[in-house]
Amino acid sequence: MLDMHTERSTSRxxxxxxxxxxxxxxxxxxxxxxxxxxxxxxxxxxxxxLYNTLSGIGVAAGNLLSGGGA
Structure with missing residues (x-):
């Protein structure tokens, strides 16, 4: 059975x-x-x-700089 906190978290x-x-x-x-x-x-x-390549590089750089690659 779900409590209120879990239900709110799921809806969010x-x-x-x-x-x-x-x-x-x-x-x-x-x-x-x-x-x-x-x-x-x-x-x-x-x-x-070219757009997709640059977007991919931007996503990878953002992940590395924010610690997502660790």
Whole structure:
């Protein structure tokens, strides 16, 4: 049986997850439109690959600097 603290914690996690998912969905639509506009009809995949590479490097650096890699 769940106590009140566990139920509140679970609902907060669900709400936090929903916010993250909705933010991610909005970001994906924005980044796709932006990259397509910048790339024109040529090299869209190249720009998208570069964006994902730089994003991955940023995430890895952030994790290392915040102690997430330890």
């Amino acid at each position: 996690r669900a709400l936090s997850t929903a916010y993250i998912v909705e933010g991610w969905r909005a970001d994906v639509a924005f980044e796709t439109a932006t990259i397509a506009a910048l790339g024109g009809e040529r090299m869209v995949d190249t720009y998208y690959g």
